[in-house]
Amino acid sequence: MGAVYHASGKDDMATFDLFIRKLPKDWGYFVANGIEDAIEYVTNIKFEKEDLDYLTAQGFSPEYISFLKDFKFEGDVYAVQEGTPVFANEPILRVTAKRSQAQFVETALLNMINYQTLIASKASRVVTAAGDSKVVDFGLRRAQEEDAGMKGARAAYIAGAVATSNVKAGQEYGIPITGTMAHALIMSYQTEVDAFRAYVNTFPQNGTLLIDTYNTIEGAKNAGIVAKELEVKGGKLGGVRLDSGDLMDLSKKVRQILDAQGLGYVKILASNDLNEYSIKELIDGGAPINGFGVGTEMITAKPVAAIPGVYKLVEDSDGAKIKLSPGKKTLPGKKQIYRQFAEDGKFTHDIIALEGEEVTGLPLLELAVKDGVRARAKPALAETRAYALSQIAKIPDKYRTVAAPNGFAVQISGALDKLVSQLETEHQR
């Protein structure tokens, strides 16, 4: 497309919106994420010699290759803040640049924002389902390759997970890391008690013992023995983890076994292909589980796996643009989202309006990149997380459930509605 625009001299200013067409079934909101990576990306585009050589070999014209030699992004990006709750069809990022530049960034922006928003949103659902219990990311081994494991750990943390088992993500982003053992550790010692002793010798404070390798009830008793030994030495067992079987039943029995020995402080953690639905069931059923290790389903957002984020032309030097393909209609023109709040601070509805239109409410799109240069400082991760959690808390309760309606009110302003009708009429002519 870049080659076509270039050859036909079409490099006027153009504006594209990035938005997500539809909320998945049961999802009441998205948590926009990946915005910071998007900003880093657009402000650092550069073709290296080997890239140009490859494109030359693919048959692109010398004129186009020469154009790419000095290619960079010099446009403006408006975006919601990382961690902002958004709804279907709301522009979460808006790019205005020369057409060649605005078009070029499409795929990368979608790749980053689709995945990171997917996982932040999924993790927020899991965290909500867990209520007062903690959620930890256990996903790396099932993540769709390394980047997903890293960015997914970050997205989950922003959305309320308290830690990750991904040590590299801890190192890279400063997310708290948490370790636990695999069954292989237990199987590496003669007896389960031997394995538990070896573990608490190394981690005398706050370690977690995996108790289901052979038999969960026996495992709980063995953990009790080791916890009492540890008390004598001044250590303190942190918790036990269940990773198979009927978690509802086992967690109650294990709690009793621990409590009977005065080990009320030893927490119960659970894992084993959990998701927001199974966690809600456990919590609703009174399972005394203090923390959930959530792997596969949080890091891949299975079965949703992808959200339909798209990047669409909404304006160029000819004016506002609309796409009319069945089921894929777009909202034309440069737009802003205005969020409306109730007296208790909760969101009531959003209004998507044309830029410059007089609408009350909190504008969500802010200048992030100006003339190709970052226009707002990159927030620290803790700051992003605090912001995200404060905003998620303002979503009306009915949209923050495991089986949520996805009908949060997103209104279209009068002027935008008029523009849509006008462009439809023009196309029909």
Next chain:
Amino acid sequence: MGAVYHASGKDDMATFDLFIRKLPKDWGYFVANGIEDAIEYVTNIKFEKEDLDYLTAQGFSPEYISFLKDFKFEGDVYAVQEGTPVFANEPILRVTAKRSQAQFVETALLNMINYQTLIASKASRVVTAAGDSKVVDFGLRRAQEEDAGMKGARAAYIAGAVATSNVKAGQEYGIPITGTMAHALIMSYQTEVDAFRAYVNTFPQNGTLLIDTYNTIEGAKNAGIVAKELEVKGGKLGGVRLDSGDLMDLSKKVRQILDAQGLGYVKILASNDLNEYSIKELIDGGAPINGFGVGTEMITAKPVAAIPGVYKLVEDSDGAKIKLSPGKKTLPGKKQIYRQFAEDGKFTHDIIALEGEEVTGLPLLELAVKDGVRARAKPALAETRAYALSQIAKIPDKYRTVAAPNGFAVQISGALDKLVSQLETEHQR
């Protein structure tokens, strides 16, 4: 776990198997993939100073940090060849090394092999469904971050896709790339015909026009006009692409429109959230579609999204090991897979046996890493693809359907069966 093993002086030789517990519903086989990345990974492990500093700050002991300073992988890896069809519970990779080393690689190996096997398997299903029509990877924008887009494009190509829209994957791996336009290109010109003309001016040979921006039937007529103009100039339109609406109905109508103008050579491509099921329906219904651009569902394997690959201790200096957690039983000991063939070359069944046991058949696990060094040359991508396709063709037909049973016969040898019983009895004691 490494810290615990180190502190308790437990660094005997241990063997771990990497296998996938279960085939997803409707899947008859896996295409093992990610093996080459796994080999690259284990032969290049190294802790940098900043890694050690981070781990020190996390509270690991000076003794353990000092141990990690010179840590590298010095063990052996047996693995199936990249692109080999495998079934549930078959070890596709087997690691024997000092326990610290064999344990260390678990998460990275699972991350790579789980995802790349997932996508190669999914893509193989899509390619099978498409029959004589071509499949192209269109997934990058919906891939779960960049690595997934890259490795997924490679996996899909190995499994039979003919090209990718991911230019960087083309550059990195030598996969054929294919371009097409987005609706934004059409909308960037005054009329659809103007847009088509601009496109074929730049790509006079074998270009593909997207014809559904405003109305697919009108789009086909406009494509016809431009194709006839192009003929005069010595160019040749490659195809038209449908990206919305009823693909069955539209493809037939578009074929008629093109054929009526003598444009029988212009191919019809289709996209729009396709998967193996919808493609099979189109093919079965006689839709004259020559190629499918498959995005989201192939690059994420939605709704499956992850396969349950695991990495389990099967032997150490104490002998063979078994795990007995409910639903998570493992096969103990160092093992080999022996593949059995019918006279027509198709697979009949596999036998999982203990290493050294006398079993006929083709052994699938081959030495890939010896004493920490690569033991077999990295095959070229074309070679891997040819091997994979030749092997997939040997899977019995009933397992190569869109709704396949997943009961391909994987037998356990006599000696292995005996070992399982013996270890179960010991544990019960």
